[in-house]
Amino acid sequence: MATKRTRSLSNPLALAILACLIERPMHPYEMAQTMRERHKHESVRLNYGSLYTVVESLERSGLIVPQATEREGRRPERTIYAITEAGRAKFFGWLRTLISKPVKEYPQFAAGLSYIAILEPAEAVSLLEERAQQLESQIAEARLLYEAVRAGSQDRPPLPRIVLIENEYELRMKECELAWVTRLASDIANGALAWPRFVMRDGHLDLVWDGEDRKEGSEETNLTVATE
Amino acid sequence: MATKRTRSLSNPLALAILACLIERPMHPYEMAQTMRERHKHESVRLNYGSLYTVVESLERSGLIVPQATEREGRRPERTIYAITEAGRAKFFGWLRTLISKPVKEYPQFAAGLSYIAILEPAEAVSLLEERAQQLESQIAEARLLYEAVRAGSQDRPPLPRIVLIENEYELRMKECELAWVTRLASDIANGALAWPRFVMRDGHLDLVWDGEDRKEGSEETNLTVATE
DNA sequence: TTCCTATTACTCGGCGACGAGTATACGGAT
DNA sequence: ATCCGTATACTCGTCGCCGAGTAATAGGAA
Numbered sequence: 001m002a003t004k005r006t007r008s009l010s011n012p013l014a015l016a017i018l019a020c021l022i023e024r025p026m027h028p029y030e031m032a033q034t035m036r037e038r039h040k041h042e043s044v045r046l047n048y049g050s051l052y053t054v055v056e057s058l059e060r061s062g063l064i065v066p067q068a069t070e071r072e073g074r075r076p077e078r079t080i081y082a083i084t085e086a087g088r089a090k091f092f093g094w095l096r097t098l099i100s101k102p103v104k105e106y107p108q109f110a111a112g113l114s115y116i117a118i119l120e121p122a123e124a125v126s127l128l129e130e131r132a133q134q135l136e137s138q139i140a141e142a143r144l145l146y147e148a149v150r151a152g153s154q155d156r157p158p159l160p161r162i163v164l165i166e167n168e169y170e171l172r173m174k175e176c177e178l179a180w181v182t183r184l185a186s187d188i189a190n191g192a193l194a195w196p197r198f199v200m201r202d203g204h205l206d207l208v209w210d211g212e213d214r215k216e217g218s219e220e221t222n223l224t225v226a227t228e
Numbered sequence: 229m230a231t232k233r234t235r236s237l238s239n240p241l242a243l244a245i246l247a248c249l250i251e252r253p254m255h256p257y258e259m260a261q262t263m264r265e266r267h268k269h270e271s272v273r274l275n276y277g278s279l280y281t282v283v284e285s286l287e288r289s290g291l292i293v294p295q296a297t298e299r300e301g302r303r304p305e306r307t308i309y310a311i312t313e314a315g316r317a318k319f320f321g322w323l324r325t326l327i328s329k330p331v332k333e334y335p336q337f338a339a340g341l342s343y344i345a346i347l348e349p350a351e352a353v354s355l356l357e358e359r360a361q362q363l364e365s366q367i368a369e370a371r372l373l374y375e376a377v378r379a380g381s382q383d384r385p386p387l388p389r390i391v392l393i394e395n396e397y398e399l400r401m402k403e404c405e406l407a408w409v410t411r412l413a414s415d416i417a418n419g420a421l422a423w424p425r426f427v428m429r430d431g432h433l434d435l436v437w438d439g440e441d442r443k444e445g446s447e448e449t450n451l452t453v454a455t456e
Numbered sequence: 457t458t459c460c461t462a463t464t465a466c467t468c469g470g471c472g473a474c475g476a477g478t479a480t481a482c483g484g485a486t
Numbered sequence: 487a488t489c490c491g492t493a494t495a496c497t498c499g500t501c502g503c504c505g506a507g508t509a510a511t512a513g514g515a516a
Contacts (some may be wrong), residue, residue: 003241011502012339012364019343024432029465043338049504052466057502078465095347098340100358102405110271111240112326113394115247119323121343134330160422160437166341169408177330178406180397194388204252209388239472258497277474280496287473304497 008169009061014054015098016044018063018091021083025067028055029078037156039149043166055081111178121188121195135178140169142171237289242282243326244272246291246319249311253295256283265384267377271394283309291315337405349423351415356413364404370399413419 028051035041037208058064059081067082085089109131116124120174146167152158187193196209235299248259256279263269266289286292287309311319344352374395380386389396424437 005286006456011338012334015339021345022346022433027465033464040342040396043334043342045503047504048466049468050502053502053504062412092347096341096355098336099344099352100355100362102359102362102402103334103336106271106273107401108326108331110346110394111395112323113397114268114271115243115323115417116327116393117253117388117391118247118250118319123324124327126421127324130328133328134328138330148255157437158439160345160424162416162421162454163345164311165344165412166338169338169341169405170407173401173404174330177397180400183410188390193390193393195390196388205250206253207386207387207391211386213487255495261494273473275474276496277476278472279496281472281474324458 006090009054009057011048011050011054012044013046013050013064014058014063015091015094016046017051017054018057018083018087018094021064021081022088022091027070027078027083030051039145039164039167058087059152059189061086067219077159080222091225118198119194120191125185125189128181128188132178132181132185135174135181140180142167146171236286237282238281239278240272240326241274241278241284242266242291243319243322244274245279245282245286246311246322249292249318250310250319253308253310253383255298255308256280266372266393267392271398286315289422291318315413341376345424346426349421352412353417356409356416360406360409360413363402363409365404367406370395370402374399 016035017028020026022033022035023084026034032041032046032048032051035044035046040046047178055064059066062084064081064083064087066079067079068078072096119127130158149156149167150159150161150164188195194209196206199208200206244263245256245259248254248262251262254262260269260274260276260279263272263274283292287294288310292306292309292311292315296308298306298308298345347355374392377384377395378389378392381389416423422437424435426433427436428434
């Protein structure tokens with residue numbers, strides 16, 4: 001009977017490895033190359049350090065098996081792995097979960113925003129504007145790269161959108177963030193957001209706020225979806 | 229000269245700890261309570277395991293110092309920490325960077341999307357629709373919670389938007405994702421996205437795509453493993 | 457020919473993340 | 487008076503992450 005050892009194995013790199021091996025048996029370094037070629041390393045964190053750790057862990061869990069070891073000259077040995085039936089099942093189960101179930105994540109920007117009120121409003125505005133600029137150029141760059149990969153070249157055939165769809169997702173999220181950041185910066189700049197003061201009292205910092213946030217009764221919320 | 233020991237210290241929990249100590253000296257457990265009270269644990273990952281590790285690391289770096297140790301009865305000792313001048317500087321520098329410089333991140337959904345083409349289009353649609361539903365209810369829930377925290381209660385005063393602004397960011401991002409996912413599902417459903425086929429050839433899997441839209445060919449490999 | 461850099465392919469050691477465990481105290485219920 | 491769940495407050499050990507290190511080969515330039 002199959003022992004139910006889900007283990008940790010939460011690293012998405014493991015998913016990418018399984019995906020490679022569904023295609024054909026490979027050695028770890030070739031998996032990395034394959035991911036790079038297809039730009040999957042943009043959506044799955046890939047480090048050589050982790051690669052071998054994760055492969056080992058997959059082997060321990062019986063999701064992949066070493067198939068052969070080769071050696072060319074006096075180069076280091078290459079172990080070629082193949083996926084098992086359990087590995088295939090794991091892959092599809094995991095993939096379905098990743099797509100259908102949102103998971104809570106902790107983007108660094110949210111952490112920064114959490115404490116933005118500690119800065120002066122003027123500084124907050126200029127930092128947000130800098131972010132907006134950087135986002136803009138990153139978006140332009142990412143879009144160009146995406147178009148190029150999709151169009152193909154001599155070596156690579158053009159690819160259907162769906163096999164690179166994660167790029168469209170990431171682009172859209174960045175665009176959305178850009179719009180939001182720009183809006184926030186201008187709201188702060190023109191005083192639409194009340195800024196609390198922090199005062200020392202009895203040796204600790206207190207937040208002081210007069211309780212009025214929005215100016216004239218414009219509807220307070222920029223929560224609604226504006227884009228599209 | 230001051231040795232440049234930036235160390236690792238990349239865990240945003242460290243930022244949150246410094247933020248607490250800017251307010252007043254505290255012991256670690258109280259920092260955790262404070263973060264929870266203000267819902268900062270929604271934007272900064274907080275585990276007791278990590279908390280003490282990070283505090284220790286901050287102390288080693290000279291960003292905080294133990295100020296006193298108390299003991300009530302025979303309870304475990306509590307070490308109260310205070311922020312140093314270096315810690316304050318680190319906090320503001322880090323905060324500015326977090327806000328002004330976008331960093332590459334790897335959301336799990338992007339990893340899932342990377343391999344969605346391996347599934348059948350019909351299944352992809354239903355998984356995406358499930359995600360959309362879950363996002364919808366998560367958004368509703370998060371919005372209610374946010375409004376409640378902002379409005380205050382007997383114990384807590386109402387708060388200005390800017391001190392909880394990370395909630396608006398996260399809401400907007402979720403809404404954006406929802407719109408995108410919904411759109412993708414319907415595009416797939418009505419055939420707007422060509423779906424490649426995967427065929428076995430010489431013992432490995434090849435992607436076949438006619439470059440325009442799909443037409444029903446013959447021997448497609450069935451990759452899918454039924455849900456367990 | 458010889459040099460130099462890039463590529464191939466993995467190994468290793470340290471450090472950080474984190475769940476589970478420990479132990480005390482408090483307060484309401486019975 | 488006693489019970490029991492919850493809150494307080496930290497400790498420990500494991501395991502995963504990851505950058506830096508190693509070492510051999512191929513290919514182009516001088």
